[in-house]
Amino acid sequence: MLLPAMPKSWYLPTKxxxxxxxxxxxxxxxxxxxxxxxxxxxxxxxxGFDIGCSxxxxxxxxxxxxxxxxxxxxxxxVGIKRSRPELICxxxxxxxxxxxxxxxxxxxxxxxxxxITLVLxxxxxxxxxxxxxxxxxxxxQKTETSPFGRDPETTGYPTKGPEFIAAITSDSAYxxxxxxxKYKQLKRYTKNALRNQMENKGFSFLEVLSTCPTNWKTNxxxxxxxxxxxxxxxxRLGELxxxxxxxxx
Amino acid sequence: MEKIIGExxxxxxxxxxxxxxxxxxxxxxxxxxxxxxxxxxxxxxxTRISPQYSRSFLQTEDEISAGFTVCGAVQxxxxxxxxxxxxxxxxxxEPFGMAEAMRLPLVAIIQQRGGPxxxxxxxxxxxxxxxxxxGNGEGHRIVYSTSTHQEIYDYTIKAFNTAWKYxxxxxxxxxxxxAKMREPLEMYDPExxxxxxxxxxxxxxxxxxxxxxxxxxxFCNIYSMEEELYDVVMQFEQDYEAMSRDVIEYREFFCEDAxxxxxxxxxxxxxxxxxxxxxxxxGIKAGFFRPITLRPFPGQQLRDMLSQVKPQKILVAESAxxxxxxxxxxxxxxxxxxxxTLFKPGMGIIDHDIVEKVxxxx
Amino acid sequence: MYxxxxxxxxxxxxxxxxxxxxxxxxxxSGKSELAINRALDLKDQGRLVTLxxxxxxxxxxxxxPLKKYLESRGLKIIGFGTEDAFGxxxxxxxxxxxxxxxxxxEGDIILDIGYGVYGxxxxxxxxxxxxxPELKVIxxxxxxxxxxxxxxxxxxxxxxxGRVDAVAANTHLGNDTSIDIIIAGNxxxxxxxxxxxxxxxxxxxxxxxxxxxxAEGFDIPVKYIKRYMPGAMW
Numbered sequence: 001m002l003l004p005a006m007p008k009s010w011y012l013p014t015k016x017x018x019x020x021x022x023x024x025x026x027x028x029x030x031x032x033x034x035x036x037x038x039x040x041x042x043x044x045x046x047x048g049f050d051i052g053c054s055x056x057x058x059x060x061x062x063x064x065x066x067x068x069x070x071x072x073x074x075x076x077x078v079g080i081k082r083s084r085p086e087l088i089c090x091x092x093x094x095x096x097x098x099x100x101x102x103x104x105x106x107x108x109x110x111x112x113x114x115x116i117t118l119v120l121x122x123x124x125x126x127x128x129x130x131x132x133x134x135x136x137x138x139x140x141q142k143t144e145t146s147p148f149g150r151d152p153e154t155t156g157y158p159t160k161g162p163e164f165i166a167a168i169t170s171d172s173a174y175x176x177x178x179x180x181x182k183y184k185q186l187k188r189y190t191k192n193a194l195r196n197q198m199e200n201k202g203f204s205f206l207e208v209l210s211t212c213p214t215n216w217k218t219n220x221x222x223x224x225x226x227x228x229x230x231x232x233x234x235x236r237l238g239e240l241x242x243x244x245x246x247x248x249x
Numbered sequence: 250m251e252k253i254i255g256e257x258x259x260x261x262x263x264x265x266x267x268x269x270x271x272x273x274x275x276x277x278x279x280x281x282x283x284x285x286x287x288x289x290x291x292x293x294x295x296t297r298i299s300p301q302y303s304r305s306f307l308q309t310e311d312e313i314s315a316g317f318t319v320c321g322a323v324q325x326x327x328x329x330x331x332x333x334x335x336x337x338x339x340x341x342x343e344p345f346g347m348a349e350a351m352r353l354p355l356v357a358i359i360q361q362r363g364g365p366x367x368x369x370x371x372x373x374x375x376x377x378x379x380x381x382x383x384g385n386g387e388g389h390r391i392v393y394s395t396s397t398h399q400e401i402y403d404y405t406i407k408a409f410n411t412a413w414k415y416x417x418x419x420x421x422x423x424x425x426x427x428a429k430m431r432e433p434l435e436m437y438d439p440e441x442x443x444x445x446x447x448x449x450x451x452x453x454x455x456x457x458x459x460x461x462x463x464x465x466x467x468f469c470n471i472y473s474m475e476e477e478l479y480d481v482v483m484q485f486e487q488d489y490e491a492m493s494r495d496v497i498e499y500r501e502f503f504c505e506d507a508x509x510x511x512x513x514x515x516x517x518x519x520x521x522x523x524x525x526x527x528x529x530x531x532g533i534k535a536g537f538f539r540p541i542t543l544r545p546f547p548g549q550q551l552r553d554m555l556s557q558v559k560p561q562k563i564l565v566a567e568s569a570x571x572x573x574x575x576x577x578x579x580x581x582x583x584x585x586x587x588x589x590t591l592f593k594p595g596m597g598i599i600d601h602d603i604v605e606k607v608x609x610x611x
Numbered sequence: 612m613y614x615x616x617x618x619x620x621x622x623x624x625x626x627x628x629x630x631x632x633x634x635x636x637x638x639x640s641g642k643s644e645l646a647i648n649r650a651l652d653l654k655d656q657g658r659l660v661t662l663x664x665x666x667x668x669x670x671x672x673x674x675x676p677l678k679k680y681l682e683s684r685g686l687k688i689i690g691f692g693t694e695d696a697f698g699x700x701x702x703x704x705x706x707x708x709x710x711x712x713x714x715x716x717e718g719d720i721i722l723d724i725g726y727g728v729y730g731x732x733x734x735x736x737x738x739x740x741x742x743x744p745e746l747k748v749i750x751x752x753x754x755x756x757x758x759x760x761x762x763x764x765x766x767x768x769x770x771x772x773g774r775v776d777a778v779a780a781n782t783h784l785g786n787d788t789s790i791d792i793i794i795a796g797n798x799x800x801x802x803x804x805x806x807x808x809x810x811x812x813x814x815x816x817x818x819x820x821x822x823x824x825x826a827e828g829f830d831i832p833v834k835y836i837k838r839y840m841p842g843a844m845w
Binding site: 011042043044046048051055058059061062063064065066067068069072074075076077078079080081082083084087104105107108 | 278279281305307309310311313314315316317318319320321322324325326327329343344346347351451453454455456457458459460465466467468469470471
């Protein structure tokens with residue numbers, strides 16, 4: 001049987017990984033792994049993993065890594081990067097960690113143009129704690145804490161992370177939104193988000209639309225439909241800010 | 250190590266300045282902080298002086314971030330610290346907890362202010378419980394409670410060594426009076442006093458080719474099962490107990506023949522020592538016992554002293570409603586000595602207060 | 612212009628004789644102590660004196676706890692007293708509105724400029740500085756303070772303060788002060804100010820040393836001062 005090759009920077013003793021079947025994290029982490037391989041930065045990359053499903057990747061890579069607290073991955077990465085600028089610091093978090101409990105860190109790190117890369121996985125809910133409403137939950141979407149569907153009248157509209165980060169960062173920041181449904185684009189953006197840090201250009205932020213069938217209670221077809229039809233029409237894909245020129249491969 | 254002070258000499262400074270100079274002399278690479286009174290001048294002086302020595306500072310968006318950036322900095326192998334007070338200390342309990350859980354050599358200076366809530370910006374001893382046992386853990390922390398500017402200087406230097414030697418977060422517990430008061434102290438470079446500063450070392454970013462030269466370094470602070478966490482915490486407890494013998498510090502003052510033992514810590518120690526002398530002049534045999542480390546607490550030392558001296562009474566004096574007294578009672582459970590208290594939450598205590606209290610109970 | 616005091620004492624004060632001094636300098640350099648001493652000296656000469664607290668931050672080590680006492684000595688005080696601070700909430704940056712108009716008061720004005728890196732810039736908070744030619748900005752320097760503990764550091768510090776008309780040499784070590792420390796430190800301050808082309812207004816020496824201090828060895832005035840600021844709270 002021919003299996004797709006795993007990225008060299010994945011840590012084999014911890015595979016197979018712990019994510020649910022159909023979860024998008026594996027795809028995001030594959031793009032990250034291949035990007036790390038191709039940029040040849042495995043030995044100097046430090047991953048920070050937030051609480052939430054992101055933490056299941058705490059020993060995912062053959063890279064040094066630190067699992068932090070919920071929302072606090074950004075300041076930990078800032079502390080490391082400012083102390084050791086030669087390291088490539090990548091914070092990995094979910095929508096709750098980035099846009100809710102850690103939003104003040106995200107906003108201020110972006111404003112300060114911290115030379116770190118943050119990858120935020122948006123699956124429209126709090127997966128690890130059992131599927132509660134997240135800042136990114138779509139209007140009308142049912143979750144454990146929005147059992148009648150998210151009502152924007154009382155709980156607002158989904159957070160548009162890259163749009164808000166793009167509005168407050170410097171011109172050399174990298175800000176993009178990708179999706180696990182378009183792998184080539186995802187990997188290109190991931191590489192750009194890492195390259196931007198390697199070239200000391202400043203803050204790099206990549207949101208990735210992802211899937212959570214376990215909490216969405218969807219089968220494979222429904223999962224994919226929700227991602228491609230519902231999510232991708234609410235959250236626009238693309239590079240909102242790139243020093244490399246749009247569409248550059 | 251780089252000499253900061255040069256020739257050892259006396260200077261006339263505030264406690265907050267003493268912290269900044271001591272951290273520099275101790276070789277701290279960075280400070281992360283957020284403004285809160287009464288610790289502000291720690292940051293003010295660090296930001297003024299540190300660039301001359303290529304040390305760094307970041308004013309973070311809040312205390313949570315200040316604590317976590319310090320966590321990141323020490324993980325990357327740099328001596329780093331923060332300073333805070335009151336509500337800032339409350340927010341920092343989260344990163345302090347991570348430092349406890351991941352055994353990070355974090356150093357924090359706490360200049361207590363009045364509480365609860367925003368309280369006052371001035372003074373208290375109400376952050377004892379928070380600093381020693383805050384967070385959702387077991388208080389695996391080292392807490393030095395200082396009483397003079399000289400001690401602030403000495404223990405700030407010591408804090409970095411204790412942190413990097415034993416890998417528990419270390420706190421220098423001062424207060425607003427000590428922060429703002431001015432008095433002379435001797436500033437020195439540690440080597441000139443024969444103090445060897447521990448060279449920091451990275452926990453991540455270890456170099457070499459991963460998979461060839463070494464395995465990746467993975468750190469976590471969350472566990473799947475009760476048993477996993479239990480083993481981790483019990484190992485911490487064992488390490489903590491083992492290092493306690495070397496870390497515990499305390500001071501006894503005229504205890505040998507005392508009929509009454511005054512217990513106090515921090516800046517109230519000054520009042521207590523003066524009170525002992527005044528009381529002895531009055532013919533009352535008073536003695537004074539002071540834990541310098543509130544964690545680990547010199548419990549056995551206190552017990553040994555009490556069983557030897559057999560005082561008629563104990564008086565616990567503190568600028569809080571019994572936070573320090575709780576630590577004391579916990580340590581001397583079973584001793585049969587009446588315990589009196591002088592609690593003045595958020596208020597200064599002077600020698601006169603203690604003398605009057607002793608005379609009223611003696 | 613004249614002032615009549617209770618008891619019928621009449622003081623004639625010429626407008627040109629008015630003394631206006633602003634004490635600036637580093638945190639904990641002794642600004643308040645020298646300002647208080649200067650104000651009381653002038654008061655004891657029978658002059659009308661207003662002492663202005665421009666320390667916007669410090670909850671203590673300002674004039675605040677001493678306000679009542681200083682008023683009882685006949686000084687007019689512009690600044691918050693402890694009783695005024697009750698109920699204000701956080702003792703944050705506060706400027707007494709009266710301080711803004713302090714220079715419009717009759718008689719001598721002594722300004723105690725508090726806190727921070729801004730030095731003489733704090734005078735921007737006061738109306739009428741440009742119309743007060745008699746204003747003298749005096750930088751207080753204590754050689755025992757680490758930021759001013761060498762000739763170069765003193766020069767750098769004074770340069771950073773902005774406008775400085777004169778220097779008050781205030782070397783001391785609190786309770787550990789000795790005559791040797793005062794002399795050695797103040798000599799360095801004098802050397803630094805000479806290099807900057809600034810006069811030394813006076814050197815401050817605690818009055819306990821009055822009988823033993825070799826004042827004659829200096830060609831600048833030696834002013835013996837009392838310590839009014841709370842030395843220790845216990």
